[in-house]
Amino acid sequence: MSDFDVQDNAANHRFELLVDGAVAGLAMYRRRDEHTVVVTHSEVSPDFRGRGLGNELAQRTLELIRSRGEKIVPVCPFFARYVEEHREYDDIVIR
Secondary structure, three states: OEEEEEEHHHHHHHHEEEEOEEEEEEEEEEEEEEEEEEEEEEEOOOHHHHHHHHHHHHHHHHHHHOOOOOOEOOOOOOHHHHHHHOOOOOOOOOO
16 A cells, blocks of 8 residues: 655645655646646656556645645646546636
8 A cells, every 4th residue: 555645845836746755746836826826737757657646646736725725727637627527626726
């Protein structure tokens, strides 16, 4: 069983999905303002593909954004599709 976590690497403007301490995926972002995060690109490292980690990255990133009282603009096609399929995040999505 793997241990998953998402952390905000603000210095590099990206959320990182950690799997057992290793960076397995990332979601690049820029800030529109202090309360809005624009996710521009996401990817899962080749060594970690095929394990559903893109969904883990999206879900955990969205939960982190929500916990901070922020909103998201999902410019990244993967994140845009994810929030369309998971309407429980409508309260934090700016379309």
